[in-house]
Every structure is written in C-alpha cells, then in structure tokens.
Amino acid sequence: MDNFVVSARKYRPTTFASVVGQEHITRTLKNAIVTGQLPQAFLFCGPRGVGKTTCARILAKTINCEHRTPDGEACNECENCRSFNEGASMSIFELDAASNNSVDNMRELVKQVYIPPQMGKYKVYIIDEVHMLSQAAFNAFLKTLEEPPAYAKFILATTEKHKIIPTILSRCQVFDFKRIENSDIVRHLKFVADSENVKYEEDALEIIATKAEGGLRDALSIFDQLVNFTQGNLTRQGCLENLNILDSEYYFRLVDYLRAGNISQSLLLYQEIIGKGFGGQHFLTGLCEHFRNLMVSLDPQTLPLIDGGDALRQHYGQQAQQCGLPLLLNYLNTTSDYEFRFREANNKNLFVEVCLMKLASVVIPQG
Secondary structure, three states: OOOOOOHHHHOOOOOHHHOOOOHHHHHHHHHHHHHOOOOOEEEEEOOOOOOHHHHHHHHHHHHOOOOOOOOOOOOOOOHHHHHHHOOOOOOEEEEEOOOOOOHHHHHHHHHHHOOOOOOOOOEEEEEEOHHHOOHHHHHHHHHHHHOOOOOEEEEEEEOOHHHOOHHHHOOOEEEEOOOOOHHHHHHHHHHHHHHOOOEEOHHHHHHHHHHHOOOHHHHHHHHHHHHHHOOOEEOHHHHHHHHOOOOHHHHHHHHHHHHOOOHHHHHHHHHHHHHOOOOHHHHHHHHHHHHHHHHHOOOHHHHHHOOOOHHHHHHHHHHHHHHOHHHHHHHHHHHHHHHHHHHHOOOHHHHHHHHHHHHHOOOOOOO
16 A cells, blocks of 8 residues: 655645745745845744745755756755755754753754754754744854854744744844635645546635635645545535535525524524534624625625635625625624623523524614
C-alpha cells in the first residue's frame, strides 16, 4: 500500500508565485531579495494555516539560491536548492519553539549562529511558534538578534504576535499574514481536485472554503476527509452531511414562512432541523448570521462581503429586497436577544419556539 501524502504537504507551495492569497507579502519579500535589502530578522504573524512557515521556507531557500531568476524566485536546480528540497540543507535550520522553549535551547542555538555556513551565503534559522519561548529564552536570544553575524538571518513565525516582547518586535521586520479569501481557497481546491482526478460540485468547494475560515491548510485537510467520505465525488449534500453544517436553504425557507406570518410551518421546519441533530444554540446562531447576511445584501456594494458563490449572493439579494431594512432590523434584534439568553432557559426547545412565534408575528407599518 503506497504511503499517502496529505494534500497540505503534497501541494505545499515551493515558490513565491505559488503561495495562495498573500501577494502583499510575497511581493515585498521578492523585492527585498532583488534589491539585496534583507533585514537580519523577519517576524511572520497571522492565523494558522495561511502560509507563514511555507513563506519562511521559500525565503530561506531563495536567499541561498545560486541562480535566482530576475524576479527573485529560486531556480530549484542549483546544489543549495536541491539540498533544501531534499531536506538535507546544512544552512537552513528549523526550530519548534513549542517544544524547544527553554533558555538552554536558545543558548545552544546562539552558539551555532557564530559558526559560518558550510553551504550557501546565509545561515537561516526558522523559529516556529516563537511566542512559546520563555522569558529567559527571549532574553538569551535578544543580543544575538540585535547584532547577528552578517551571514545569519532569523525568520520567526507566530500566531500570537501580542505575546512577543517589544524588544524582540523592535528588532524584526513584521509581516502580517491575512486570512485567505474564499475565492482564492476555492481556486486552489479546484487545482488540487483536477490534479487528483476528483469530481466536484463548485458549491461543495465553497462549503469547504467557508468551513476553513480563511485557513488553506484547514481547507485541504477538510478536502482530504471529504474525498474519502464521498469516494472521490464531492457533492454539496455530501459535504453538508459530513461536516455537520446546516444547509442555508433551511434559513431561506424559514424567512419566507416568517414573512408570511406562518407560525405552524416555522415550528415544523425547526423540528425538522432538530431532527437532523442540530441544537437550539446552533440554530439561533445560524439564524442571526442569516439575518446579518440579508442586511449586508440590501446594498449591492456590500454584497461581496457574503462568503459564497454568485448564486448564493443572488439568493440573499432577492430575499433581502423582499424583507426590507426595518423588518430585518427587527428580526436581528429579536433573534440576537434570544441567542444571548438561550443558556439561561430551562426549556430550551420551547424558548426557541417562542422566538420563532415572535418573529412570525412581527408587523412593520407600511409607509
């Protein structure tokens, strides 16, 4: 049985051009490489799974490349590039600060820094989860970070910049990575699916992107899981079932019932949702989000703020115009209040039903 390689590793970017959704970072790094204006220390910060460590590795490889392209990319053919790609580089070191966070670990690293590189122009130290270093370890690292040898470069990565002490921050060039847009995640998932001969519905990829909340690594992990669940045929329904996501169509139907003042159908639909295993808190949170999306959809300028494809946005836009701002404000205020008080309710099922009855009884004066 062949060794399976998860998509997040198999399709990890190896050049700046292949990094997804962080053009503002990659452009700056490439310009710094081309002009030779490289700081002694970089700090990459941002949410998990958005490319911090990947960019650190690409940067480390590229600055040691012997035949860089004119636009600042590594050639992937020279001895330094090959040794890095094979995991055998003698000039690039990775340290996980989560498990090597003591002052002794940092003192050992500092000793190694002053040994010149055996290959390449620079010795590069990538320190992941740097916020996990102890106070003593930070202090031991401080002087070396401020005045390192000319051949030493440090790339620090963290998900929690606020935990980095100011004296470290002031010695680094800080790069803030952002959540990756759903459209960029979907585009990359299409590439992976086509490469793996996986059949897919575009709606299914939209659901994966939304579930990943801006993290490409999470999206690829979910993708692998769903490929197994659906046996290589990603469908919208299969994704909803496996990820335990409440289909937005339920909320669209519910709002139609509420607008019509149809209490009985609203309650029946809620019981259908409960029967699928979703709790009242989950339902109310989703309903609040649905009303928020409808309010955003009232203005075409803010319609792009909706996570989803064009068809979903169009559906939101149509229902938003049918409701109007006063009704949506009333709905959102009422539902938010019930969601906030949900934990205090003794009979939670009845509590949600009362909320729906109240929503279905809303009357907005015309004119």
